[in-house]
Amino acid sequence: MILTTPFCLTARPPIGQQNVAVNATVNNYAKAAFEEISGGGAWTQNGNNYALTYNVGPGGGSATFDLGIVNAVTGPSDLLSGSFATSASGVFSLSGLGSLSGLAAGQADTQPVVNFTSGAAGTYRETLTLNATGSNASGYVGVLAPETLTITVNVGQNYALTTRADTITGGAGNNLITATAGTLNAKDVIDGGVGGFNVLALNGAGSYNLALPQTLVDISKITAKEGQAAYKPANGSVDIASTRQTIYLRDGLNAALDVASDTAVNTQDPNAAGITIYGANNSATINLGSGNDTVYLGSSAETVNGGVGSNSYHVTATTIGATINGISGEDSLYISGGGSMVMGRNITGIENVYLQNPAAGVVQPDYTFVANATKGLIINGSAYNDTITAGDVSQTINGAAGNDRIIVNAITAGALVHGGSGTNTLEITGGGVAVMNSSDTSLQYIQLDAATDLTLSNQNSMTIEGSGGNDAFNIGTGSDTFVGGNGNEDYVFGSRFGQDVINNVASSGSGMAHGQIDFLSGITDQNLWFRQTGNDLEIDHLGTTQKITVSNWFGGNNSAQVQRFNAGGLALDSQVSQLVAAMASYAASNASFNPATAHTMPTNTALQATIAASWHH
Template sequence: MSGDGDDIVDGGAGNDTIEGDDGNDSLSGGDGIDTLYGNDDNDTLRGNDGDDSLNGGNGDDTLIGGAGADAINGDAGTGWASYIDSTVGVTADISGGVAGTNDALGDTYTNIENLRGTLYGDTLYGNSGANLFWAESGDDTVYGGAGNDTIHGSNGVDTLYGDDGNDYLHGGNDNDTLTGGLGDDNLYGNAGDDTYSFDRGDGGDNIYNTGESSSNDKVSFAVGVDEDQLWFQQIGNDLRARIIGTNDFVQIKDWYVGTDNRLDFEVSDGSDLVAADVQNLVNAMASFSVPAVGDTELSDTFSGQDLTDLNNAITANWT
């Protein structure tokens, strides 16, 4: 057992039992089947090779199982399962529903809320809690699962799914795809040519398109959402694109503050609305009330010249 203070303990070869105490300890099991206990404060536990048992204790602990089938237990604190030391990408699921690969093969998770990937291409899955993910480098795919999750991409072409809950998705430095899923989500593309995917039933998502001015970013609507089912409005400094007949919308934050915040729109048949033409539809639709919930076609609300004018504006600006 280590003493008080910030200790560094390396068990070396053999089957070790190492227990931290007060302080931010760094405990390494080395080779063999090791059992590590962090106890108080914010500890880092490394199992390295072998089928190890890592137990964080109190505090915000980082648990790095390494090779082998490891039992990773965050205990009472906020537990991170981390694969940052791995030399190849992993599949890791802290809910236990998907089998792990490489250094995550055979790993089990208890009281783990947060997951950090490798520097390579990973597939990461959350559980029903409020999870925090760091995907790190590589082309990663992350599924938040149920709960209000926060997902960070990094370098690499990342595909991020918030799934259920009110999630925060952060793209990173390359060409990422962000899908909030069910719930009211906040999506941050950052650098690169990013795609924000949206479907019926996804709720109200905020998009913070704050990447490079040269980026070719877009909102992509799922199959079944056509260009004549989208209603464009100015809401303060924001642009809102609503799926008519529903309460589902994407809101592009600070659209009217600067052109760097703007992006294009596409629907599944390949039709596009470029950012420069969006205001034409905002102006055309500003003369009318938004169709009521349940009116999923323009003809459910409008007729005669009003319907003709709206359809002409849509046809002229979507290509």
């Protein structure tokens, strides 16, 4: 019967008669439907026929399916009733399949349960047929088309490879194929079977090359196990044979590799457990155990999930895009082959990065490496000329040999940098306020590419090159050389500095450089001695060996001059030459005077008058 909204029938009455309104509701026909509440498997429907396919195994298995029967209509409907007929297969047990009655629209009977248990491989089926009727309060009873559910359970098999040429075609269900060392051969044809969750188990120590078989398809998962490394002490009292596995994955085989932990206790070497895996051109996921494992990534599409051990991951410029989750332990990323590469967010849980040298006689490009923001990461350079970009201020960069370029920005400038044995440059990009790590070592050059307020480390013998903007240099205790850019440079000295040189000309020799020197609290006009040495202006901090040399200040190049000096709230600008002449005159008349040993400014009247006239507010 077809559902409509309530309606009214009104007849046109003859003269002298009244209208009578009739309200009625027409029900939908009842519609029976099977549904699976729990149990899993593949569920399909084609009209009144349903199919549930489930795979178990290998060699046996069990399953439980909780089913429901629903009156699958909306709105007012006939009531659904019915009874079941079954094929009564011996490996299936059925319950809750008594008669059902009186299900209104949307209501369900959730009593039916089907249990399966079998200890043998094969395909098993059970068919449930619901013979249903629909009825209503008007006495209508209609027979509905039967609803049929066919449950198919496939039980997989166990297969074992041999040292001969094996041909294995897995049947339906979840199959297990077991390999030991030496049983994966070039003439093997291995097909796990379509539709099941098929496992290739690698059992025992040795090497397993999954690229060898002629055919290896329809494998859902590979299992392996960590093993102990060989142990042979010098005195020969203990000799432990290796139980480790080495696995070579296969191009195009995207099966997950699950590595079980070795629970054996090795009192000679508690850290001996592990496995070595060589990836391939695939999108496989490798799940490691708790040992110290080694993985050579073969594709950027691969994924490795580390365990609690200290694992080693090996990548190149083409495989560094792989997803690596270090999880826990002291994990290391080894990079080989040189070239440009970025350590992206796809790599986590890594404590150390090593840019590796090539084998003897092999030439490779220099590394250009950009770190991600992993906190505490230690980056170890190669013997080549590496370019390394820090990703976080908490990182440490060890340049090793080679002429390295370390790139930081205002945020990461505080990363700890040990340049190594080459001639090394720290490049600060993007401008802003940058504070170097006071423990930096072996940096020969610092280069700014934008206006920067830079606080230097206390390292000696650096050359710092300004940008084209207005830079500020907060100078440490080292003895450094400053090359001003084309901007207005500010050289800031505290009470402790070294023997610094300022070349206030852009490195290209072009452009007009400007600058000033600021002395912080503790240094006044009475602590500074100005003198000419050749074409250079030298400013000595009385009573110390600290001094500043402004190169070529007297050389006739105005762009080399520092125009202003600030100390103790006073400024010195146009009277520098006058002050230099007065101090030179005093020194000539007092041969024993030495700025390095004179802790106070001489009280000479003429000298003090010139100082007072030269410095101003």
